[in-house]
Amino acid sequence: MSRPTIAGVARAAGVSVASVSRVLNGLPATEEMAERVRRAVDELGYVPDSRARSLKVGRTFQLTLAVADVGNPVYVTMMRAVEEVVSAAGYRLVVTTTGPEIVDEVALVRGMARGYADGLVISPLRVDDDLIKSIQECDVPVVVAGNVPAKAGVDTVRANSPKGMALAVEHLVSRGRRRIAFLNGPADTVPGEARAKGFADALRTHKLRAVAQVEAVDFTFAAGREGGRELLGGARDHRPAFDAVIAANDLLAVGLMHELVAADLAVPDDVALVGMDDSELAEQCFPTLTSVNLGSAERGRRAAELLLARIEDGERSPRRIVVHPSLSVRRST
Amino acid sequence: MSRPTIAGVARAAGVSVASVSRVLNGLPATEEMAERVRRAVDELGYVPDSRARSLKVGRTFQLTLAVADVGNPVYVTMMRAVEEVVSAAGYRLVVTTTGPEIVDEVALVRGMARGYADGLVISPLRVDDDLIKSIQECDVPVVVAGNVPAKAGVDTVRANSPKGMALAVEHLVSRGRRRIAFLNGPADTVPGEARAKGFADALRTHKLRAVAQVEAVDFTFAAGREGGRELLGGARDHRPAFDAVIAANDLLAVGLMHELVAADLAVPDDVALVGMDDSELAEQCFPTLTSVNLGSAERGRRAAELLLARIEDGERSPRRIVVHPSLSVRRST
DNA sequence: GGTCGCTCTGTAAACGATTACAAGAACGAT
DNA sequence: ATCGTTCTTGTAATCGTTTACAGAGCGACC
16 A cells, blocks of 8 residues: 555565566666566556655755745745756755844755755855854755855856946936835845945945934845834924935835835835835736836745855855846836 | 765664664664664664655655645645645655646646645645546545545545635625626636526626626736726727626726726726635735635635544544635725 | 677665564563 | 662664665677
């Protein structure tokens, strides 16, 4: 009643286990042998046990993508891109979600060690020495979609947020906006920090001063609403001090948009709004959201390629890829 | 250089492999023994090989959730619920995406066979005999989040879409709408079929006639826009024949909403709009979307519980759970 | 005809863990 | 002191594959 093993197939076909294995793996065999094995396999409904197989050959043919929040549409984009590359290479992709705490990521990388998958793409919100150490010690290749110090010597693919910020500011300035506010995510995260710096730099090149800056507790929609309320807080009854806002990602932007509408401010007439990530949400919301495309799809693709290349050759020197941003202009500006 | 095995730890600690295994699995041992093993483990950074372990014990402690489209926010809700239950039970959840073709699902279930995971929750868009057969033959428990004939004898958790449709229609009627259109997804899918039937029934109980009905090619945002254009097609220059639309899911609803706005129709004043799934998107879009809550979170939770129960006891008779819908009223009606 | 070489198949040893079983140590009771 | 009981530890079998190695069969060539 229980699952047939290769031994059962061998018995049914009247051949040895080695022959069964060979036929199944496409190694040379006589046509008659192949036929007998195939028949027995069909008859018993035999499916090889992938655990035993990968224990022996040392590979699982699975790759893992670890993201912090499946609810964030930017990860959907990335996931699709990664999926495409890895499945073309004959791997199966499994996605796991780490949650917002960095300890989860460290635990994931540690536990990842040989057995669950042949490689890992991880997109951590926060990076600390523990995480880097666990990546370096991990005996299956890891590529980080995010920013990690060069001296860590790990493969990375990251976005150029400062450049992205520059695009956003430039665009708003060209639309005649000068009083630009910023709704960031948590500043103790890698993207949060990068975007804060990028924003400051971009303002400087345009000789502008920040009129308002708020740090949301999270990169989520709810945090965007809350941050929006805070941003508008001082301006309950009069026009706000800003005529444009840049949000650190699309979810925050959309949350903010709701608060703007609730405060009777028209987008883009009263306040222009730029998001970041250019996720599916940017075209789903209303008005459609101008958003900085940080290349999530390309980052996913490149990360997957990097991972495959390193699985192929573990000795190659670590690559650090930066993908360049572009701006998707929509109705919110 | 390579990963230490249990034998290495045993050697380093000067004990036998059996003792190492026992300490690691919390079986009784003297304090001194435990201490030596722990030290050696720390020193070598030993992590057990999960393949070998699960080959021996016959369990992987992984469960799989298979969904058709990661971009659909309803799956995000479901995924979160499943994750919560299975991780509380000590399993790790992996998510794989099947794509819109049913062959992918059959292949997934077939290949799932013992080795990748201890169980599977699958939410198939289409169900045919092949799929049912593969589920029955699968030697790891499978629970279907969706509708499957009772005689198939598989555990299922499904939504009550007819009831959900009734709620939607009732609500619209109570808002004074009588000319209700329907934007369905593909009618050859399980949810598409159920919703079409539910819609027809609900209209009948209210003695209404369908004024327009369109079938989108997909359950996606893009298909929603396209379907929306089709729905409005006949009404290019004059008021449309309907004063309300029910969409078969939130993505379709939001796509449609964009077309309504593009056609200068106000939501809800000119056209009221009801979505289904009550996903995160329903509160993210603008105006916020009234949506039928088909209990995705609860379905996910129940499905996960069913799966765990069946893993526990493979002989229990198959359960068929139906979760009841409710309506989340928002600004679009 | 004998030997070489080639191809095909089977036997058995891994892979790295768990665990049944046996052996040894410690200890108390008689 | 001996025996039995209990507790701890080690040896070795096992899970289901792959694959190195060796043996068998057979044709070809000298």
